[in-house]
Amino acid sequence: MKCHIKDLGLIDFSEAYQVQKQIIQDxxxxxxxxxxxxxxxxxxxxxxxxxxxxxxxxPKAFSTKGIDVIRTDRGGEVTFHGPGQMIAYPIFNLSDSTxxxxxxxxKLEEVVIDLLKYFGIVANRQNGYTGxxxxxxxxxxxxxxxxxxxxxxxxxxxxxxxxxxxxxxxxCGLNVTMTSMAQExxxxxxxxxxxxxxxxxxxxxxxLEILN
Amino acid sequence: xxYKIEVPFxxxxxxxxxxxxxxxxxxxxxxxxxxxVEVEADKAVFNITCEHKGRxxxxxxxxxxxxxxxQTIAIIESL
Numbered sequence: 067m068k069c070h071i072k073d074l075g076l077i078d079f080s081e082a083y084q085v086q087k088q089i090i091q092d093x094x095x096x097x098x099x100x101x102x103x104x105x106x107x108x109x110x111x112x113x114x115x116x117x118x119x120x121x122x123x124x125p126k127a128f129s130t131k132g133i134d135v136i137r138t139d140r141g142g143e144v145t146f147h148g149p150g151q152m153i154a155y156p157i158f159n160l161s162d163s164t165x166x167x168x169x170x171x172x173k174l175e176e177v178v179i180d181l182l183k184y185f186g187i188v189a190n191r192q193n194g195y196t197g198x199x200x201x202x203x204x205x206x207x208x209x210x211x212x213x214x215x216x217x218x219x220x221x222x223x224x225x226x227x228x229x230x231x232x233x234x235x236x237x238c239g240l241n242v243t244m245t246s247m248a249q250e251x252x253x254x255x256x257x258x259x260x261x262x263x264x265x266x267x268x269x270x271x272x273x274l275e276i277l278n
Numbered sequence: 279x280x281y282k283i284e285v286p287f288x289x290x291x292x293x294x295x296x297x298x299x300x301x302x303x304x305x306x307x308x309x310x311x312x313x314x315v316e317v318e319a320d321k322a323v324f325n326i327t328c329e330h331k332g333r334x335x336x337x338x339x340x341x342x343x344x345x346x347x348x349q350t351i352a353i354i355e356s357l
Binding site for chain 2: 113114115139140141142165166167168169170171196197208209210211212213214
């Protein structure tokens with residue numbers, strides 16, 4: 067799969083969503099995939115049919131703190147994105163590989179599991195619950211959208227994320243404790259190295275031919 | 279002439295979806311290639327594309343309802 071990689075840096079969720087929409091058109095035009103890496107200012111997002119009952123705090127209260135709550139066209143329930151959480155948006159042409167959403171989701175999980183291995187963190191899947199776990203704690207959430215077999219949205223991996231925000235929600239609608247690479251390692255993790263290893267893991271799992 | 283909008287194959291192990299959001303309603307004109315409905319399975323929202331130009335005649339499966347893979351969820355009539 068031929069792929070461009072684009073680092074969007076720190077970018078508002080809504081702005082990144084508009085970028086994704088444009089890039090979906092680019093992929094439709096030239097059939098080459100794109101991998102976007104970024105970080106968002108604090109925001110809560112909800113999947114298309116997510117239930118507001120999974121907020122443990124009245125979501126209206128977040129606006130007084132300048133934190134948006136955004137419903138968007140991805141699968142899954144409510145989650146948090148914020149500084150220190152690495153976001154990967156694979157805008158992949160699935161017609162170029164396999165038109166099988168389960169296989170794609172498992173591959174996204176494998177990217178994260180492989181990346182974490184480099185940092186000495188043993189991660190796993192939990193059968194029936196998409197995402198990546200360290201024993202019983204969740205370290206990365208996965209939720210995607212697909213249009214014309216082009217994927218968008220993607221992965222949120224807690225690197226050095228402030229996990230206290232997750233106490234305001236039932237993440238992904240589950241009674242789950244969230245963790246981060248920093249928590250598992252006992253110290254802040256170098257974000258630049260994580261980014262490089264994430265890209266390596268994507269290249270390996272999806273056999274990417276990088277165009278830039 | 280009428281056409282069925284069916285839930286396509288989405289992957290081994292996915293045997294049903296939940297209808298999330300119709301992008302159109304009965305009586306709307308549809309262009310070939312329009313994404314007309316979002317369905318969810320696992321953690322994926324999938325847009326079903328209409329492969330025919332026509333008019334949405336009837337929605338058979340409403341938002342919040344489940345549909346099996348291969349199930350007809352709407353009918354399109356040609357103009």
